Amino acid sequence: MAYKIKKxxxxxxxxxxxxxxxxxxxxxxxxxTRSGNEIMTSFTLIPGDSLKENLDIVFDxxxxxxxxxxxxxxxxPATLLTAYxxxxxxxxxxxxxxxxxxxxxxVIIVFLMIPGQLGLIGFYNLVSxxxxxxxxxxxxxxxxxxxxxxxxxxxxxxxxxxxTLLEAARIDGAGELKIFHKIVIPVxxxxxxxxxxxxxxxxxxxxxxxxxxxxxxxxxxxPVMVASLSSSTDISANQGAIYLSITISCIPILIVFAFCSKxxxxxxxxxxxxx
Amino acid sequence: xxNLSWFSTFGLVKGGMLMDxxxxxxxxxxxxxxxxxxKRNINNTAYLFVLPxxxxxxxxxxxxVLRTLQLxxxxxxxxxxxxxxxxxxxxxxIKDKFFxxxxxxxxxxxxxxxxxxxxxxxxxxxxFNDIKYKIKGLSIFRAIFYLPNLIATTSIAFLFKTLLDxxxxxxxxxxxxxxxxxxxxxxxxxxxxxxxxxxMIQAWMWFGNSFILLMAGVQGISKDYFExxxxxxxxxxxxxxxxxxxxxxxxxxxxTVTSAIGGIQLFDIPFLIGGGTIGNPNxxxxxxxxxxxKFGFETYQVGYASAVAYVIFLIILVVSVxxxxxxxxKEAQ
Numbered sequence: 001m002a003y004k005i006k007k008x009x010x011x012x013x014x015x016x017x018x019x020x021x022x023x024x025x026x027x028x029x030x031x032x033t034r035s036g037n038e039i040m041t042s043f044t045l046i047p048g049d050s051l052k053e054n055l056d057i058v059f060d061x062x063x064x065x066x067x068x069x070x071x072x073x074x075x076x077p078a079t080l081l082t083a084y085x086x087x088x089x090x091x092x093x094x095x096x097x098x099x100x101x102x103x104x105x106x107v108i109i110v111f112l113m114i115p116g117q118l119g120l121i122g123f124y125n126l127v128s129x130x131x132x133x134x135x136x137x138x139x140x141x142x143x144x145x146x147x148x149x150x151x152x153x154x155x156x157x158x159x160x161x162x163x164t165l166l167e168a169a170r171i172d173g174a175g176e177l178k179i180f181h182k183i184v185i186p187v188x189x190x191x192x193x194x195x196x197x198x199x200x201x202x203x204x205x206x207x208x209x210x211x212x213x214x215x216x217x218x219x220x221x222x223p224v225m226v227a228s229l230s231s232s233t234d235i236s237a238n239q240g241a242i243y244l245s246i247t248i249s250c251i252p253i254l255i256v257f258a259f260c261s262k263x264x265x266x267x268x269x270x271x272x273x274x275x
Numbered sequence: 276x277x278n279l280s281w282f283s284t285f286g287l288v289k290g291g292m293l294m295d296x297x298x299x300x301x302x303x304x305x306x307x308x309x310x311x312x313x314k315r316n317i318n319n320t321a322y323l324f325v326l327p328x329x330x331x332x333x334x335x336x337x338x339x340v341l342r343t344l345q346l347x348x349x350x351x352x353x354x355x356x357x358x359x360x361x362x363x364x365x366x367x368x369i370k371d372k373f374f375x376x377x378x379x380x381x382x383x384x385x386x387x388x389x390x391x392x393x394x395x396x397x398x399x400x401x402x403f404n405d406i407k408y409k410i411k412g413l414s415i416f417r418a419i420f421y422l423p424n425l426i427a428t429t430s431i432a433f434l435f436k437t438l439l440d441x442x443x444x445x446x447x448x449x450x451x452x453x454x455x456x457x458x459x460x461x462x463x464x465x466x467x468x469x470x471x472x473x474x475m476i477q478a479w480m481w482f483g484n485s486f487i488l489l490m491a492g493v494q495g496i497s498k499d500y501f502e503x504x505x506x507x508x509x510x511x512x513x514x515x516x517x518x519x520x521x522x523x524x525x526x527x528x529x530x531t532v533t534s535a536i537g538g539i540q541l542f543d544i545p546f547l548i549g550g551g552t553i554g555n556p557n558x559x560x561x562x563x564x565x566x567x568x569k570f571g572f573e574t575y576q577v578g579y580a581s582a583v584a585y586v587i588f589l590i591i592l593v594v595s596v597x598x599x600x601x602x603x604x605k606e607a608q
Contacts, residue, residue, distance in 0.1 A: 176317060250427070
């Protein structure tokens with residue numbers, strides 16, 4: 001009996017913790033359907049009927065779809081570049097022997113441990129020298145060099161890709177790049193998928209770098225656009241609209257999460273193998 | 276490769292009845308030369324494969340880090356010529372009490388966060404590995420606990436800024452409805468609560484991540500240890516403190532070090548909740564990176580901001596090395 005009660009208490013505590021994780025998002029969704037007045041005066045978990053009104057206020061103030069589109073324009077190519085070039089680099093590091101291989105790998109390890117903000121000033125300085133301020137290029141092209149992804153995929157290739165497969169393809173006369181495209185990519189695709197989801201979420205949520213690079217409001221990515229909320233809206237009057245814009249900004253990630261949570265979780269565990 | 280050629284030679288000897296040993300050796304030599312040239316050609320393509328990475332890496336990762344170092348010795352203001360001024364920026368950083376205040380704020384917010392975050396993650400790890408209660412639903416709980424980590428920090432910041440608004444915020448209404456408080460609390464406006472609200476948001480965002488890492492660590496421990504201990508009559512608590520916890524130490528170290536490195540770079544949430552680099556209330560939310568941002572991108576004392584970046588980096592380096600040292604010493608004992 002005591003066993004069952006204790007077990008029940010454990011489950012109850014776990015559920016409470018789960019509610020703490022989800023409640024803010026639930027309140028956000030509910031409040032985005034209520035008017036500013038209702039939100040200010042009362043608390044409820046029942047959706048209101050002001051969704052249409054709030055939508056109008058949000059889109060009067062800024063074009064969230066534009067922000068959406070901008071984020072897609074940045075995050076999708078950046079993720080594809082990271083996926084392709086990291087695989088290619090990791091494959092070369094794992095399979096071939098070439099001069100400078102050890103040096104390259106060493107530098108990659110060092111940069112894994114250097115915090116991203118260290119080069120922030122130099123990065124902005126470079127971007128302004130190249131006249132690329134307020135341009136998407138400095139947000140997309142650097143994705144070609146993702147040391148963390150290269151490191152992970154190198155380990156992955158070493159542990160999953162059978163050498164005999166490559167030998168067989170070479171005997172059949174396949175070129176090296178063809179081998180990479182037709183054999184290596186399909187074999188390591190689970191590893192690539194895992195890292196790509198992580199890269200996409202990182203790119204989609206990125207704030208500091210787009211904040212310093214982009215100046216024109218119509219070019220803002222979603223996080224930068226959402227962050228500009230604070231500066232000009234009268235918060236007490238438009239709370240419903242604020243909740244709604246936050247809700248809209250969360251939707252893509254929630255969709256990715258609904259379909260890929262398994263990959264996401266395994267990518268975190270994979271990260272700990274780094275040691 | 277070597278193994279493969281040995282196998283084929285072996286096959287040749289066995290199959291080729293007419294060949295004597297000398298011929299076999301010759302054939303082997305010829306094929307070795309051929310293989311070597313081919314190998315060289317194949318390995319040359321490796322340069323082609325790593326070239327895009329190397330170019331972009333040098334330009335957008337290595338160069339900015341070195342350029343920041345160079346700028347840190349100058350009085351660069353974002354335009355015009357930069358003048359070399361030696362270590363002046365560094366001595367200014369060391370003497371600036373506002374830099375140390377920002378660093379102190381950062382550490383204060385981080386330390387409360389890591390205690391709460393690791394505490395919850397460890398408790399969850401114990402619960403989900405308990406042999407007596409056999410708690411189910413790991414994958415669903417794990418997914419829910421991880422969810423806050425996925426949402427953009429800007430959205431999180433605004434969500435909590437709005438929920439915790441002291442006059443109109445839903446959180447105070449909820450607490451009043453549950454009769455926990457009578458008067459609304461100014462969570463984000465008081466220096467007594469604001470930094471810890473940030474810590475709790477951070478802990479809320481990251482405990483799921485730590486939990487997943489710890490669980491992965493436990494799954495890496497051989498089942499034999501647990502079985503042997505159970506046979507020897509060790510209780511659950513003893514198993515946890517004598518086996519699980521010591522074997523989890525590398526993962527705990529990893530979680531703490533990565534969290535410290537991430538924590539010292541705290542920016543988005545206090546920046547948005549504290550109303551910009553000022554870090555209100557009363558500068559309590561101004562973190563080290565907000566301080567850097569203020570000089571690098573608001574007042575354009577770029578040289579000084581670069582020195583700030585390197586001082587922060589050196590502190591991270593020292594902290595990481597100390598943590599590893601501490602860990603290794605304990606390991607040795």
